[in-house]
Amino acid sequence: MSHIVRKIIHIDMDAFFASVELRDRPDLREQPVVVAWEGARSVVCAASYPARKFGLRSAMPLSVAKRLCPHVVCLPPRFPEYQQVSRHIHHIFARHTELIEPLSLDEAYLDVTHNKQNLPYACEVASHIRADILAETGLTASAGIAPNKFLAKIASDWRKPNGQTTIAPQQISAFLQHLPLSKIPGVGEKTQLKMQQLGLTMLTDVLPLSRGELVLHFGKYGHRLYDLARGIDDRSVNPSREHQQISSETTLSHDAYLDDISVYVPELCQEVWDSAAKRRYAARTVTVKLKTADFHTLTRSLSFSSDLLQVSDFQAACLQLLQRMPQDAALRFRLIGVGLSQLHRTDEEGHQYSMW
Ligand SMILES: [Mg+2]
Structure with missing residues (x-):
């Protein structure tokens, strides 16, 4: 088999949504914090490192998070802010290479075999990038540097948060042991x-x-x-990498009120989940679409800081999104759809969980 020698960096922001919030609330840094809207059916979008010590994780119902950690601090998500930071770090990557493959808002692969600043070592490129990210956004990132994507991804998790690990070609077999x-x-x-x-x-x-x-x-x-x-x-x-969504929708035989429409969620979610699983896709964004009786389309989306783990996470997110639709008792709906996006292949990228 041909063996291509590349220099790949996997960059991953540390507890991204939570870190953006804590940047603006340094007083909460040592406390367990989750990013979530408050509400009966609310789900956690991201958990800070102190919160993870209590077993809190993204996509968990907020009610469960509060039971595990009664003093958890809940901050509402600001997705436009996360998108803006995401664009900024992308600009920082582009100072070194055009070969950037984003996996989500806060994660990307970079091929720096030939890099724009002609730095001899890929670990030096990674250090520059992490230093620039910290200086310009106030946030930390971790990096893995390796001859391929598989090893770079594992390496970025090795010394998280704010860490960097290089796996040189001669270190691979020892690393895999x-x-x-x-x-x-x-x-x-x-x-x-x-x-x-x-x-x-x-x-x-x-x-x-x-x-x-x-x-x-x-x-x-x-x-x-x-x-x-x-x-x-x-x-x-x-x-x-193309932007895709896997979705399913159903047109109702009678127009229904918002309260009655949630019964369609479990089946639609299962259908979409199965089709994603069959193609080995994991997702981080959930979207619900409704069409009103007079043909107006309403959509609401929710993003998570890590992959959704189970279909119940998906369902909980959909139910929460229904609560974020206009709560007008007179409105009736003729169609409901659910979708998953920010997809990536699990046999390519794997999961976000800590490795050791
Ligand atoms: Mg991350």
Whole structure:
């Protein structure tokens, strides 16, 4: 197999939404903080590091978060602000390379094999970027530097928050020695169960298995597993990642009031969730669309700082978005739709969870 030597940086802002809020509220820095609207059906968009110590996470119902941590501070999300910071860090990336592949508002891959400022070391590029981000936005980012995307993504999590880890080509096999399979991108619950049944727990456990054996057990993903166990990942940084949404909608047989429309949410969510899961997509943004009886379309969206983990997270977000629609008792609706966006392939990018 051809082996391409690249210098890839994965940049990931630390607890992004929460950090933007805490930048403006330094008095709350040591306290558990979540970004969420207050309300009966509210869900958490992001949790600060002190809040995570209580088990709080994004997409969790706010009521659960408050039970786990009664003194949690709740700040309302400001998505336009997060988008503005996102554009700013993108400009900082562009000082070094045009090969930028954004994964979400606060995460991107950069190919700096050839970088605009001709810095000899990719770790130097990453240091410059992180220093500029801190100086210009007041926020910290973590970076992973490696010869490929798979390793760069894992490395950025290694010393989070405000950390940087380089995996040089000669360090790859040592690095892979201690990597549990459960932490490998794309290993979902079903695959994990299968691995347990086969007695595979560490990435190195896969090494004795042939490509054919892995494909037999894991289907197409077996090919990827075979390569990852050897630290191989030849995917290039793709700057023209298209913006997609997976959605489903239903037109009602009778126009319905807002209160009655939520019964359609579970089924629509399940349908969209299954179709995303089948294509191995994870999502961070939820959208609900309603069409009024007189054909006006209303949409509301909610973004999370990490991937939605389960269909119930998706449903909870939709129910909350319905509460953010105009609460006009006279309004009737003829259509409801739900969608997932900010999609990325889980077998490419993996999940956001802390690795060690
Ligand atoms: Mg992040």
